[in-house]
Amino acid sequence: MSQLEFASITKRYGDVTALDNFTLTVPGGKLVSLLGPSGCGKTTALRVAAGFEPVETGRLVAGGHVISHVPPQKRHMGMVFQNYSLFPHMTVLENVMFGLTVRGADKTKRTAQSMDMLDLVQLSHVADRHPHQLSGGQQQRVALARALVFQPSVLLLDEPLSALDAKVRVEVRDVIRDLQTRLGTTTIFVTHDQEEALTISDVICVMNEGRVQQVGTPREVYDTPVNEFVGRFVGDSVTIPVNGENRLSRPEDLSVWPEGGAPGDALAVLNGWVEGIDFHGATSDVRVRLHGSDPVVTVRVLGSAGSVVRFGERVSVAVHRFFTTL
Amino acid sequence: MRKPRVPFWEWCVVAACAVFFVVPMLTMARFALQRVPVVLLGRDTIFSRWTLKGVVSTLTDEKFRPAMLLSLRLGILTVILVLLLMVPTVLWVHISTPRWRAAVEIMSMLPYVVPPIALVVGVSGAFRDSFPWLVASNNGLVPLYAVLCLPFAFRSLDAGASSLDLRTLVDAGRNLGAGTGRLLWSVLLPNMAVPIAATGFLSFAVVMGEFAIASLLLKPTLPAYMVEAQGQEPQGAMAVALLLLILTSAVFVIIGRMNRRRNLSPTNGFTV
Numbered sequence: 001m002s003q004l005e006f007a008s009i010t011k012r013y014g015d016v017t018a019l020d021n022f023t024l025t026v027p028g029g030k031l032v033s034l035l036g037p038s039g040c041g042k043t044t045a046l047r048v049a050a051g052f053e054p055v056e057t058g059r060l061v062a063g064g065h066v067i068s069h070v071p072p073q074k075r076h077m078g079m080v081f082q083n084y085s086l087f088p089h090m091t092v093l094e095n096v097m098f099g100l101t102v103r104g105a106d107k108t109k110r111t112a113q114s115m116d117m118l119d120l121v122q123l124s125h126v127a128d129r130h131p132h133q134l135s136g137g138q139q140q141r142v143a144l145a146r147a148l149v150f151q152p153s154v155l156l157l158d159e160p161l162s163a164l165d166a167k168v169r170v171e172v173r174d175v176i177r178d179l180q181t182r183l184g185t186t187t188i189f190v191t192h193d194q195e196e197a198l199t200i201s202d203v204i205c206v207m208n209e210g211r212v213q214q215v216g217t218p219r220e221v222y223d224t225p226v227n228e229f230v231g232r233f234v235g236d237s238v239t240i241p242v243n244g245e246n247r248l249s250r251p252e253d254l255s256v257w258p259e260g261g262a263p264g265d266a267l268a269v270l271n272g273w274v275e276g277i278d279f280h281g282a283t284s285d286v287r288v289r290l291h292g293s294d295p296v297v298t299v300r301v302l303g304s305a306g307s308v309v310r311f312g313e314r315v316s317v318a319v320h321r322f323f324t325t326l
Numbered sequence: 327m328r329k330p331r332v333p334f335w336e337w338c339v340v341a342a343c344a345v346f347f348v349v350p351m352l353t354m355a356r357f358a359l360q361r362v363p364v365v366l367l368g369r370d371t372i373f374s375r376w377t378l379k380g381v382v383s384t385l386t387d388e389k390f391r392p393a394m395l396l397s398l399r400l401g402i403l404t405v406i407l408v409l410l411l412m413v414p415t416v417l418w419v420h421i422s423t424p425r426w427r428a429a430v431e432i433m434s435m436l437p438y439v440v441p442p443i444a445l446v447v448g449v450s451g452a453f454r455d456s457f458p459w460l461v462a463s464n465n466g467l468v469p470l471y472a473v474l475c476l477p478f479a480f481r482s483l484d485a486g487a488s489s490l491d492l493r494t495l496v497d498a499g500r501n502l503g504a505g506t507g508r509l510l511w512s513v514l515l516p517n518m519a520v521p522i523a524a525t526g527f528l529s530f531a532v533v534m535g536e537f538a539i540a541s542l543l544l545k546p547t548l549p550a551y552m553v554e555a556q557g558q559e560p561q562g563a564m565a566v567a568l569l570l571l572i573l574t575s576a577v578f579v580i581i582g583r584m585n586r587r588r589n590l591s592p593t594n595g596f597t598v
Contacts, residue, residue, distance in 0.1 A: 052497055072500040083491050085498040089516045098512075102503040146502070156501075 002063035002153040002186055003028045004049060009058030011044055011210075018044040020210035022058070026154070026203075031180050031187040033197040036207035037233065042190045045207075046156050049188060051075050062153060073102075078147030078185075079156040082163065084139045086131040092118070092142050093127040099150040117145040120182075121175055137168035141175055148183065155180065155187040161196065173200055194234045198222060206230050224323075231323055238297050240319055241290070242268045249322035251300035256286050259314040266318035270297065273314050279304060288317050351571060358565035384555055384562025393551035396464055400547065401533040404471040405526045408479045411472065413522060416483040417514060420492045427484075434480035437473055442538035445470060450543070467547070470539050475529040482528060486521025524581045531574045 004026040011019040018041045026032045034042035047053040048060065051072030060068045067075060078099070086095050093114055100110035118124040121141040131139055140160050147155060157176065161169045177200050180187050191197050197204050198218040206213040206221060206229075214226045225231035231248045238254070239246050255262075262269045272290040286299045286309060297317055301308055309315050356367055361375040384390060419427045437445075449470060453460050460466045495517070499509045515522070537549040548566075555563040 050497075050501055052500075072497075073503045073505055075501075076503075077501065079498070079501040081494050081498060083494045085491070085494045087495065087498070087513055087517070088490070089519075098499075098504075099502040102508060150503070 004154050004186060004188070005059075005061040006045065006048070007059040007061060009045075009048060009055055009060065011041075011048060011053060011056060017210050019048070022210065022212060024205050024212060024215065026186055026188055028186050029184040030202040031177070031189055031200060032203045032205060033189045033191055033201040034205050034207055035191055035194060035197040035234070036213075037192060040207040041210040042192075042207050043158055044210075046079075046158050046188055046190050049154065050077055050079050050156055076150075076152055077154045077156055078150070078152035079158065080140065080143045080147050080160040082159040084131065084136065084143070084163070086139055086142055086146070088131055091128050091130055092123065092134070095131070095142060096146045096149050099146060103150060114145070114149055117149040118142075120179060121145045135168070136164050137172050140164065140172050144172075144176060144179065148179065148185065151183075152185065155185045157187065157189045159190050159192070161191070162193075169196075176200065198234070204234075206234060208233070236298070236300075239295060240268070240270065240297055240317075240322060242319065242322060247322040249319060251285060251298045253319070253321040254297065254299040255318045255320065256288060256299040256301065256309055257316045257318060258309065259316050262316040262318040266320060267322065268319040270317045270319065271314070272297070272317065274309050274311050277309075277311060286315075288315055290317075347575075351568065354564055354568045354571070358561050358568055361561075380559055380561030381565040382562075384559050384566055387555065387559070387562075389546070389551055390555075390566075393546050393548045396546060397534055397548035400464070400467055400471060401530040403465065403468045404475060404533045405529045407468055407472045408475045408529045409522060409525060412476070412479040412483055412525065413515075413518070416480065416487050417492070417518075420484075420487040421496050431480060431484070434476040437477060443542060445473065446539055446542045461543075464545050467540060467543065467545055471529075471533050471536060474536065474539075475525075475532050478528040478532065479525045482525045483518070483521050486518055486524075490517055492517075520584045523584065527577045527581055531577055534570060535574065 006022050006024045009019050009022045010017065011022075020041075022041065022045060024032070024045075034045055036042050044053060048055055051067075051070060055068040058068075059066050062075070086092075087098065090098070093111070096114040096117055097110045100113060105113070115124055115127065118127055121144055123138060123141055123145070126134060126138065126142075131142070134142065140163075143160070160176070161172055164172060173196060176189075179185075189197070189200060198221075201218055203215060204218055204221045205215045208229050214221055214230045216224075221230060222235050225234060225248075228248065231237055236251050237248050238251055240249050240254075241247075255266075256274075257263075259271060270288075270290050272288040274286060275289040275296060276287040278285040278287070283300050283302055284304055286301060288297045288299060290297060299317055353367075356362075356372075357364065358380060359376050359378065360367065360371070361377050361379070362371045415430060419430050440448075450461050453466075460469075492514070495513055496509060499513045504512065535549060536547070537553065539545075540547040540550045541553070548570075552563045552566055555566075
């Protein structure tokens with residue numbers, strides 16, 4: 001359970017600054033997500049941690065030791081890649097054993113440990129198969145077992161779910177979280193999917209243009225974003241006019257009523273008409289065009305919105321919460 | 327799963343190619359193995375006077391064995407040199423410096439634009455003073471043959487490397503603790519085995535059929551001997567040429583099958 005610390009790391013590729021004075025502490029045993037849009041530097045940060053990208057300025061500290069110049073094969077970190085990275089010519093068991101073989105573990109021990117790890121990801125029954133005989137989700141679970149079998153000091157996950165379909169994503173995500181909690185491995189999880197980050201993380205680090213925007217628990221980042229970028233990137237957001245100023249709010253912090261029917265305790269009431277209703281199953285989004293030149297506001301309601309309002313109807317939108325600082 | 331039906335016109339193309347390939351081999355066989363004057367080689371004489379006399383006389387000729395052994399030796403040495411040069415180069419280009427790929431590809435095409443005479447004259451001129459033994463020795467052909475093999479070697483290895491995500495495999499290997507040697511032996515070379523074998527076969531085939539450079543440098547290789555033997559025992563020389571052609575074709579079929587097997591087990595695809 002070693003702590004990993006990025007201390008003022010700057011990384012440039014020509015004129016492009018991928019990491020700009022990047023500072024982050026990943027507490028021992030916790031799962032920290034690096035969340036941000038494409039090109040924000042999150043994968044670069046992970047590759048710096050793995051040792052694939054040299055550190056130009058700043059320091060990388062693991063377990064109290066500066067490891068900025070330690071080569072990747074000596075960092076003792078496990079990594080799961082976005083692309084399927086299993087060795088195609090080896091069986092599943094041989095893949096999982098690879099890290100132990102390299103470390104000189106004897107055959108009986110490494111076979112037993114690898115089979116135990118395959119049991120944990122529920123794939124011991126495919127130990128003799130080759131990677132091309134597995135589904136994408138199974139391949140990533142094997143990659144996870146391979147990265148964890150030698151008990152790495154830090155586990156690095158580089159968008160491991162992005163190539164999987166929606167249902168398998170959730171399955172593999174749960175396996176990752178379960179294993180991480182059970183083994184207590186310090187983990188960095190890179191993703192651009194805010195829902196994934198909110199679900200899986202102990203701590204989220206939101207990044208943009210190579211800089212850290214906010215570090216906090218999922219609830220802190222969602223409920224109290226420190227700037228407009230975080231407010232808009234994490235969770236759904238709507239811009240509402242309050243007292244002549246545009247403010248940021250969440251669709252679930254608004255409610256929609258027949259015109260004039262908004263409750264009196266609302267922070268603000270906006271009038272308009274229903275431009276559309278998007279049904280999502282458990283929830284529906286009601287798109288309301290505000291009067292005048294104001295924008296369209298999305299209000300999230302439970303279930304079907306048909307019982308509350310209808311298309312084209314004049315309505316009132318009650319604002320129950322908005323971010324005062326943004 | 328039902329195999330997709332092959333359209334009729336595709337069969338026609340395959341049949342035309344087969345005719346184009348097989349008919350010359352049949353005529354070679356008739357010329358080499360029938361003791362019938364060429365002008366009489368028609369439909370009426372198709373079963374007349376087949377014999378192995380010409381072949382036997384060529385194979386037992388005292389110059390044949392050394393020429394064959396020399397070509398075999400040159401073939402093996404060329405394969406080793408080509409693999410030593412090109413495998414690390416292609417791996418390096420794919421893993422570390424993809425932007426150099428185009429430059430390496432252009433360099434590998436040099437034999438297409440430099441004629442053998444220019445190669446021979448240039449190399450002889452450049453090395454005669456400093457390395458006279460290289461020009462005088464039969465083994466001096468090996469570097470020249472290696473240059474001739476570059477286009478085939480690069481393409482074969484490049485195609486193999488492109489079908490794998492080598493960079494990710496290398497990153498994964500290093501992350502798991504493997505040093506350069508272990509990466510090479512345990513990860514890269516096993517995954518490149520088929521393109522490496524194909525490169526070896528292709529290079530060997532090039533050497534076994536190369537005539538121009540050997541002739542210009544007066545080296546007694548098998549193709550040079552065959553041209554010489556044509557004057558004394560044309561049927562025997564033709565039989566040896568046919569044998570070489572069949573062997574080379576067999577090599578191409580083997581390479582094709584290896585590639586097919588490899589394509590049936592994609593590294594990045596999967597079944598559910």
